[in-house]
Amino acid sequence: MSVIPAALATATAMAGAGAVAGFVLPYRLRVPVVGVLTAGVGAAGGTAGLAATGGSRWAAGLPGLLPLAGAHVAVDALAGLFMAVAGAVVVAVAVYGIGYAAGHGSHGLGSRTAQAVLPPFALTLVLVPVAASVSTFLVLWELMALASLLLVLAEHRERASVRQAGVWYAVMTHLGLVLLLAGLALFAAKAGGETFAALRAGAPTVSPTVRGLVFVLVGLAFTSKAGAVPLHAWLPRAHPEAPSPVSALMSAAMVNLGVYGIVRTGIDLLGGGPAWWWLGLMAVGGASAVYGILQAAMASDLKRLLAYSTSENMGLVLIGVGASGLFTAYGNRPLAALALAAALLHVVNHAAFKALLFCAAGSVLRATGLLDLDRLGGLRSRMPATAGLFALAALGAVALPPGNGFISEWLLLQSLIHGLQVPGVAVAVVLPLSVALIALSAGIAAAAFVKALGVGFFARPRSDEAASAREASPLMIAGMGLLAAACVALALVPGLLGDGLDRAVSAVGLPGTGAVSGGGVRVRLADISASLSPLWVVAALAAALMVAAGLPRLYGRRRRRANARLWDCGGGAPTPRMAYTATSFAEPLQRVFDDVLAPEQDLNVTPVRESAYLVERVRFQRRVPDRIEHRLYEPVLRGLAGAGQAARRLAGGSVHLYLGYGFVGLVVLLLALAVGW
């Protein structure tokens, strides 16, 4: 029982020491010391999380810590799961981060500010799920947002686009905070208490309208943090511009907390709700899944691709959470537990492979200075370890066996396919569509990651920078190795997670399903069954691969492989410029989804001066803008700017006018009070 508070106290102390070390120590010492302390924060937090998923619970009130209300903390299995994931990611990324920041000068991630903020950011990632009252939660949430904002801005001297991304992130995360504050304050006021225990107890007495309003407000804030459409616009800007270890932390640990928030408030504190909440959540999830992965398939910036893929995966998780709520609303609790378990398993899997993908992208950036897939290529021979690790993580991301993503998507599909037992026309329409959206996103994800791996790492270098790439430093590879080990373990023996997952699902009041256990994944509910044994699949594939590879050797007469020039249909050895680029690879998909993506293209033909028929120069430009941003955000921003301009006329400079405003304001306030009383 005492493991959790001790571990959390250790994590806090280490984060404090790390922050001080980041400020005080000189550059050479700063990076390794802060890295080790950050890894310590992750290890301690992860230990606390593991203890909680193992069945321990802990709750305490710390009255002196925050003014007025005091801080309340509690750890149950659900919080423990998210803490363990965040802790594990922090440990691996901290090890990677030492190698990433060391030897690259005392700016960017190696700077005093960034190194001082990194350990507290890691701490907030672990501590947000610990909060057990509205004020504690909001304080930790805001600390997390501020720390991540400072880290996103770490490289602001190097690129102007970092500053723009920082502004977007700051504005959107604070809009989210306002929504969250409004929603939770309303909830606390109506439920008669601000601790989670009081909210849970008071939720049934709150009127359905208020509950719905709370869910919508809080849901918007949390889906924005999770990077789901339509409030995702910060994510594809902030993740690519942040230093790679920070992107990995944000994409693999921070966005998860949006999911945590929805599960905690929607299912646990509000105690579930009517079907329309969950149908809305599934719609948001489905739209994010398909829109996110479509944008990822179009992106030619490697980190932008990965960021949009985060949006997709969080969309899949939200579909699972929404399905869980929907099944609860219709009274099928075992199925709801299955859907939630699938969603949580996907959170874990996504954290493992996405952190690895961002770290590998960071290694590419360090080695070449490039993230543009169109200029990369040929890295597999120059950086074999990074390429291999990227391939392993990509296998997880495309949700095909034997990757780890397949297991959670399989479980999610099972819960949806069997969901038709639940009566209701809405269910009958929504579930098949969800299955189709998941399938479509899986298919496009395969295309997106074939593009990332095939264009970025295979073939031949398309630029001098890519041709002279060097393998990442040993510490970076070690950090990635930890994440790769996690991916492999999750892919082969997901049963290790089984009990923890069950306890996390039970923590929100649903029955445990035992879906993931021992050697495989098994679904056994009333009259449905299905099972999957990842180890068996891997063994069979390995055996078949050996036989297939040995077949030509047995029969063939000549065994030595001879080298030969590329044939290319007799065209002779092609230059790297003739190879397919990321843009050309994505072109057919872009054409198919033309109406959704609305690409903008620009063709400028300059004729020779003497004749209009002879062309001197052709300039072709095509962009695939984020259409939601285009259609939703720009009008709002224009409206705001217009309103701001118009409001200037209110301040004419006359003192009489200002006194008049004061008078009118006072009268209105008094009238409002008089009427309201």
Place this chain on the structure above:
Amino acid sequence: MSTAVGYAAVAGQVVLVGAGAPVVTGWMRQVRARLEGRAGAGVLQPWRDARKLLRKEPITPVGTGPAFRTAPALLVATTAVAAALVPLLSTDTPVSSHADLILVVALIALGTMALALAGLDTGTAFGGMGASREMTVAALVEPTILLSVFALSIPAGTTNIPAIVSGAAHEPARLASPAGLLATAALAVAVLAETGRIPVDNPSTHLELTMIHEAMVLEYAGPDLALVELGAQMRLTLLLGLLSSLFVPWGIATGSSWVALGVALVLFAAKICLLGAVLAAAEVFWAKVRLFRVPELLAGSFLLALLAVTASYFLSGVS
């Protein structure tokens, strides 16, 4: 359950798909040749081609990497594992509890992806073009396949293929229902796209600009090419076999007798030959559609699959 018969059935399925696939392709080419008024090269020609290719020197084009070298074996391996899982001969095998339909679909997709990566690995324009087109088609086929899986698993209550097949064999009304027929049609289109047949792709084309599958594998030669061709042929046989198992399940052994297994073997060969002949005959009369019309075809099959799911929901009286 007698395990000996079960293991024999699994081994039989893998060997049948592995060794029979070239014959199925040869048979289809022969049917097509006769319909077009040609003599044809004989049913065994793909086997002779494979033997010739296997004897040649293995070639590694300069500038390609491990992805290019392992893709052919991976393609064959994924198809072979899928062949072990799908109940082509018997629903009562030692692996039948693992035979999940989603897993089989994913294994086939894994083979596609390996080949697409190999196409990109060559760094040639044609390789990339083929990979890009193949992944586009694969991405669009995926929803249709999974929705058909959904439609088929509603009456059976599971995505386990042996359970679906034996359920349908005992209750033929499931197949004649609107849901069953719609799912058949949808899955048939998806199979055409997955195996790269007309109208989606022309397997015997010699014009690089219209190629999908062939463009990815242009750089392969010798034993590697033999494996790629074998993989493609195995995939065709397997998917035709899957179609016949799901929609014409009669004759597949459900118990553990040697006689039933023998009958299943003969009936399987007959069903595949018939399906292959129908497909070959249809290809004589169809033309390949333009690449950018393919999505329309796939959208149509997606609609059929969606109708199948809703039909099976509303007609099964659950509501």
